Amino acid sequence: MARASTTSDAFNAIAEPRRREILSYLAGIERPVGEIAESLGLEQPSVSKHLRVLKDVGLVRMRCQGRQKLYRTNAEAIRPLHQWAATFERYWQHQLTRVKARAEAMARQGSPQLDSAKSKEK
Helix, strand or coil: CCCCCCCCCHHHHCCCHHHHHHHHHHCCCCEEHHHHHHHHCCCHHHHHHHHHHHHHCCCEEEEEECCEEEEEECHHHHHHHHHHHHCCHHHHHHHHHHHHHHHHHHHHHCCHHHHHHHHHHC
């Protein structure tokens, strides 16, 4: 089965790790293309291509300030992604609860594994 175009929806657009990295970098602050490229260690044409895809699906907004293009995240467009991922939060929480319970049980028993892990942290 052929894969859907990356510009068809937000889920396909964020399937690319660099686009997720760009979205994370833009979280909370508007930035110019050059700064994004430099900070993430990417070539400017590559960043522009990724930003175009993100813009086409509505995950980022762009405005011009003179000759500079400034990009920022579009929180409303990101909301459906967050809501979908949140449906799986109970699984993550369950795993964390199990890890915590196991660590507490090991601590009560004076487990050598836990003592070894603590000594590695120091």
